[in-house]
Amino acid sequence: MNLLLLKPDQITQQSATVSGRQFDHLLTVQRAQVGDSVRIGVIDGPMGQGIIKALGSEQATLEITLDSPPPPAIPLRLILALPRPKMLRRTLQSITAMGVKEIYLVNSSRVEKSFWQSPFLQPEALEEQMILGLEQARDTQMPNLHLRKRFKPFVEDELGNIAKGSQALVAHPVTEVPCPINCDSAVTLAIGPEGGFIPYEIELLSSIGFQSVHLGPRILRVEVAVPALISRLFPA
Missing domain, CATH: 3.40.1280.10 (SPOUT methyltransferase, trefoil knot domain)
Structure with a gap:
């Protein structure tokens, strides 16, 4: 996973909640900790960065900034x-x-x-x-x-x-x-x-x-x- 791809319903204002497969990837593959930055994007939307603010037993909370467009499609x-x-x-x-x-x-x-x-x-x-x-x-x-x-x-x-x-x-x-x-x-x-x-x-x-x-x-x-x-x- 080179991008944490979020669905719109995971986002509330400037924060996002991650659980399930994505949360497991953060913990077991990326070995993420509070304060780490990860690449994020929103389905059919922009990309940016997420700062991990909290890690629970089943989910993570991120502070997000979305400021980059996705790469262009091929014709x-x-x-x-x-x-x-x-x-x-x-x-x-x-x-x-x-x-x-x-x-x-x-x-x-x-x-x-x-x-x-x-x-x-x-x-x-x-x-x-x-x-x-x-x-x-x-x-x-x-x-x-x-x-x-x-x-x-x-x-x-x-x-x-x-x-x-x-x-x-x-x-x-x-x-x-x-x-x-x-x-x-x-x-x-x-x-x-x-x-x-x-x-x-x-x-x-x-x-x-x-x-x-x-x-x-x-x-x-x-x-x-x-x-x-x-x-x-x-x-x-």
Whole structure:
């Protein structure tokens, strides 16, 4: 945790109360004591410093100063075929940490139906992973996360408008065009399951202007491909 990310209901005027996972981290990892300063931020708000004023058995009280904006988002809209649940947690943390603010989790022919029944897709569970990503990256701006269980209607009815005004790309291992580097404008990037989208899905994406690009001859796991593609398009 590189940032103590607070929810608005934890704050009263110039003080904040920390408990649960965050309190345990202060004690066991940071070994915090009264008087110590920690980096803080408010979800969808500014960042700053917190001075620990009191440490109880279950919570800490901080005096806070919020005077810094969060880092800028990268101009990327990400369309991601729903990974298997355990991989989703790690992948969502990475996506959030890298500054993506518009995420669509979509269905695909190679996505198992059981994935959509996972408790990891509950709003609270998804929010938890994004908070972990924000804390890692010292960011406060929560991504907008959307679930789309029907691929064809999503592509035909929504995706064209979502991608409007951006460079539309789909990561696909069977193409001759390499993924561009150092983009200086907005990008909408679609990433399929391991092995990529099936030919019909690629054709559907192509019909609304998506260009297929690759990362090389190796087939990567989703949790590796996602940060590799993002860092290629928008290097730090």
